[in-house]
Amino acid sequence: MKSIKPGRGPSMMGGIGSVIAALFGVFWTVMTLRMGVPFMAVFGILFVVMAIVQAVYNFRNATGKSRYSSFDITDSREEPDPLNMQFGGSVLPEERKQPAAGYCPYCGAPVDQQNYRFCPVCGEKLP
Numbered sequence: 001m002k003s004i005k006p007g008r009g010p011s012m013m014g015g016i017g018s019v020i021a022a023l024f025g026v027f028w029t030v031m032t033l034r035m036g037v038p039f040m041a042v043f044g045i046l047f048v049v050m051a052i053v054q055a056v057y058n059f060r061n062a063t064g065k066s067r068y069s070s071f072d073i074t075d076s077r078e079e080p081d082p083l084n085m086q087f088g089g090s091v092l093p094e095e096r097k098q099p100a101a102g103y104c105p106y107c108g109a110p111v112d113q114q115n116y117r118f119c120p121v122c123g124e125k126l127p
């Protein structure tokens with residue numbers, strides 16, 4: 001499995017943006033309490049909590065040794081795609097399909113599998 005990780009520059013920008021968002025949340029909370037609408041202040045507190053979580057996540061990605069992954073790159077052996085199966089794709093992962101008899105499943109060269117244990121073209125072990 002390979003990963004796509006966020007860049008340190010964009011992560012730092014996101015962290016700074018999250019701090020600004022937290023400050024806005026504090027401002028919102030104070031203003032709504034002063035105007036006498038504590039119901040609206042709840043949203044301000046939730047906003048501050050969300051901004052702090054995002055700030056921690058972004059600053060760790062900007063400065064930490066190991067960054068969190070944005071995307072994981074897998075093939076169907078590691079993790080099949082349920083939607084692909086549901087919408088008519090192969091039920092079995094591509095790699096588990098039975099290769100055509102008489103051909104190397106790795107390079108596609110015509111090979112007599114009775115006489116060869118290894119592909120004479122690419123050298124892979126034949127099934």
Ligand SMILES: [Zn+2]
Nearest residue numbers: 104107119122
């Ligand atoms: Zn081969």
